[in-house]
Amino acid sequence: MTDRLTGKTALVTGAGSGIGRQVAERFAREGARVAFTDRDLAAAQDAASAFPTSVAVELDIADEASVAAAFEGLAVDGFDVDVVVANAGVQLFGQDAKIADLDLDVWRRTIDINLTGAFLTVKYAVRAMLGRGGSIILTGSPTALNGEGADFTAYSASKAGMHGLTRTVAAAYAAEGIRVNTVAPGYTETPLVSAISGDPESRAAIVSRIPLGRPGTPADVEGIMVYLASDEATFATGSTFRVDGGMTTL
Numbered sequence: 001m002t003d004r005l006t007g008k009t010a011l012v013t014g015a016g017s018g019i020g021r022q023v024a025e026r027f028a029r030e031g032a033r034v035a036f037t038d039r040d041l042a043a044a045q046d047a048a049s050a051f052p053t054s055v056a057v058e059l060d061i062a063d064e065a066s067v068a069a070a071f072e073g074l075a076v077d078g079f080d081v082d083v084v085v086a087n088a089g090v091q092l093f094g095q096d097a098k099i100a101d102l103d104l105d106v107w108r109r110t111i112d113i114n115l116t117g118a119f120l121t122v123k124y125a126v127r128a129m130l131g132r133g134g135s136i137i138l139t140g141s142p143t144a145l146n147g148e149g150a151d152f153t154a155y156s157a158s159k160a161g162m163h164g165l166t167r168t169v170a171a172a173y174a175a176e177g178i179r180v181n182t183v184a185p186g187y188t189e190t191p192l193v194s195a196i197s198g199d200p201e202s203r204a205a206i207v208s209r210i211p212l213g214r215p216g217t218p219a220d221v222e223g224i225m226v227y228l229a230s231d232e233a234t235f236a237t238g239s240t241f242r243v244d245g246g247m248t249t250l
């Protein structure tokens with residue numbers, strides 16, 4: 001514990017697994033009060049249980065009523081957020097495809113969760129921060145920045161939308177003291193990418209394209225999140241911070 005977030009209240013979506021869980025736990029170890037939110041409440045409760053000042057809340061980012069209720073319920077309990085990490089997301093491996101083969105339903109499910117979910121999370125985060133300021137961090141992806149993953153049409157488009165949302169909202173609310181940034185992790189081994197990590201050939205192929213020569217882990221992503229959440233980052237807004245082992249330099 002280094003107390004870099006003492007006095008802050010944070011909300012993380014998708015905090016039941018992978019990157020979100022790691023970041024929410026690190027925020028709590030840095031002294032923040034953290035709302036661990038996920039559509040999988042049991043997973044959020046499991047993650048939050050180690051931290052006495054933290055809470056677990058069921059929140060489906062694709063459902064406006066659910067997002068509104070979660071933010072309102074937390075505010076009623078005195079949980080006024082200073083930091084929101086819009087992290088929850090899906091990647092529909094085996095269904096997402098090159099555009100000529102992509103079903104509208106797969107496109108819609110991906111956009112509904114990743115992009116509309118980010119929109120709803122950021123909308124209620126901004127409302128909660130108006131008059132007080134705060135830091136909003138979105139989890140983007142190299143697929144939004146490069147021609148990564150030919151089969152990831154819907155996922156790449158959803159993430160590119162999140163990067164655009166970051167810049168627009170950052171500019172619109174800078175005067176209110178609300179900062180908005182995107183962290184773009186590279187290939188990071190979590191349950192999300194088990195289709196790659198569980199297949200030696202696919203895994204070797206993706207690792208061969210990472211100059212630092214190894215896959216990322218959720219622990220590789222938490223440091224930049226702490227920085228952006230903290231008052232050390234008061235001049236950082238509207239930007240993308242890549243943590244990808246150099247993948248996007250290629």
Ligand SMILES: NC(=O)c1ccc[n+]([C@@H]2O[C@H](COP(=O)([O-])OP(=O)(O)OC[C@H]3O[C@@H](n4cnc5c(N)ncnc54)[C@H](O)[C@@H]3O)[C@@H](O)[C@H]2O)c1
Nearest residue numbers: 014016017018019039060061087088089187188190191192
């Ligand atoms: N793992 C990677 O390689 C990688 C790379 C770049 C970006 N990302 C992004 O990082 C974020 C976290 O991914 P991860 O790898 O930790 O995945 P993960 O599958 O381990 O965790 C995702 C979490 O989000 C939750 N979730 C899914 N849909 C939700 C919804 N509608 N409402 C609320 N919660 C929901 C899941 O229950 C799960 O707990 C995602 O946005 C993902 O696109 C991941």
